[in-house]
Amino acid sequence: MRLAEAWRVALDALRANRLRSLLTMLGVIIGVGAVVVLVAIGTGAKNEVEAQVEGLGSNLLVVVPGRLEFGSAPSASRMSLQDAEAVAEVVGDPSRVAVTVASGETVRAGARERFTTVQGVLETTPQVFDRPVGRGRYISESDVRTGRRVVVLGATVASALFPDRDAIGQQVSIAGVRFRVTGLFAPLGQSLGVDRDDEVHIPVSAAQRLIGVDRIDGLAIKAPDRERIDDLSARVVAELTRRHPDTEFSAVTQEQILGVLGDILGVLTGVLAAIAGISLLVGGVGVSNIMLVSVRERTKEIGLRKAVGARPRDIGLQFLLEAVLLTTVGGVLGMGLGVGASLLVGALSPIPAAITWWSLALAFGVSAAVGIVFGVVPAQRAGRLDPVVALRSE
Structure with a gap:
């Protein structure tokens, strides 16, 4: 089966069950939206802190008693x-x-x-x-x-x-x-x-x-x-x-302050994005379950296609593309949700939000990867169905 034909068949299958497809995508939409929002807030906070430190002046050296280290007691x-x-x-x-x-x-x-x-x-x-x-x-x-x-x-x-x-x-x-x-x-x-x-x-x-x-x-x-x-x-x-x-005395430059603050905010942004990514995994499990249900519902269709010459990899490819299509469409909708929520946060609160192209590209890539990972098992199961057993299923 040609790839274009496989995409068309996958799209038709999702259109035939629009409500189920939308509910299946919901976890991915929320997960991608949350990742975009939290990364935007973390990046905006980092940019704001950097601007504030740089705004103190150029070539600045700050000297205080004690050690300027995380967890050290003030002197x-x-x-x-x-x-x-x-x-x-x-x-x-x-x-x-x-x-x-x-x-x-x-x-x-x-x-x-x-x-x-x-x-x-x-x-x-x-x-x-x-x-x-x-x-x-x-x-x-x-x-x-x-x-x-x-x-x-x-x-x-x-x-x-x-x-x-x-x-x-x-x-x-x-x-x-x-x-x-x-x-x-x-x-x-x-x-x-x-x-x-x-x-x-x-x-x-x-x-x-x-x-x-x-x-x-x-x-x-x-x-x-x-x-x-x-x-x-x-x-x-x-x-x-x-x-x-x-x-003991500590002397720190603006570059050192920015480096420490940047590392802290970078780790915080990564942790927040990872927490939001949990909902993506939950969405991926939902996609896998729905695709397994779809395989059972379409057993006779799979048997007919194999009887007329479809190869196991053709059947598997179709179901894999359906899973990827579900998660990528959900990813695009989630990106739109995340961008809108980020703009709303920036407008209604003092928390800055900076939307970056790499965070959107990452969100889209992760959503596609979720479709591939969680679509493999249903695709393999569909490809391995015995055509005789499949035709006798009804």
């Missing part, structure tokens, strides 16, 4: 501003070094208030993290040196506290201490459901006095170029270790 920071000054000497340019000490505090303006993240920073932060002020001015070196009570507001905080007037020049209270607003950040928007504009910056010296600490949580360095970042990392860690012999 209390013993770093101080004097350590940052020593690191600046190693770097050779103080404008390339930024520090942070963070705390969650309530910021008030009149009757309005908002709980937000308060970041104590140096005047170098906009240059190191490539985040300029949208309006007004940022914290100056003089503000840091004198501990002046000035603050730069994120867009979300500014709109919450001053919805109907200009925030610049106004007074706000942070943990009961008054600060004057000198600038506003340009809006950054949300990332993975986190509002990146929900923070305020104050001089690190003022933050230490406000919180009651003399430490800094960590520091960041903007390397002059990508080629020298590894050497700079080793020298910075060596200097901090010399100053604190009993403390």
Whole structure:
């Protein structure tokens, strides 16, 4: 039997039992749709995280106490501003070094208030993290040196506290201490459901006095170029270790952060896709069962075809093509369902969804493979039927 003729016969057989064919495809449709949606969400989350990390600035080196490894316990920071000054000497340019000490505090303006993240920073932060002020001015070196009570507001905080007037020049209270607003950040928007504009910056010296600490949580360095970042990392860690012999320090680059996060999200995406793939296997078992039923129902047809010269492989090929046709049509419908669901998730939730051509191609290929694998047994059974026994079945 020619292949084209076999496809036509297979299609006619499925059309003759449209409702049963649709119900049989349902497991494949759901399985493929789930795989497409979960891979789209995982890929979108990975892209979003990569964009967020890259948006922190270029050639960035982050230094924190302790070991930055999955499952390792966080270490209390013993770093101080004097350590940052020593690191600046190693770097050779103080404008390339930024520090942070963070705390969650309530910021008030009149009757309005908002709980937000308060970041104590140096005047170098906009240059190191490539985040300029949208309006007004940022914290100056003089503000840091004198501990002046000035603050730069994120867009979300500014709109919450001053919805109907200009925030610049106004007074706000942070943990009961008054600060004057000198600038506003340009809006950054949300990332993975986190509002990146929900923070305020104050001089690190003022933050230490406000919180009651003399430490800094960590520091960041903007390397002059990508080629020298590894050497700079080793020298910075060596200097901090010399100053604190009993403390371990970790220095990570953006590439290393992206690599770790990419691996984690990649594994998570694979696990989610594998879980969704279970429904594909269930759908494949359903296809196999229905094809076995079809073989029993069409025993006389098989006997007649063999009596007029059809070979066992011709009969087997027809039933195999019917199984593949069931799963591939179900796969195409599932891809459409998955694409629609992914677009809906991206539109109605903060979870990003990125539909990629390879995920659609993979879903189609897997659906065809399911048809082949689960169609082999019914095809072999149909091909092995004795024509005499088959003709006597009715």
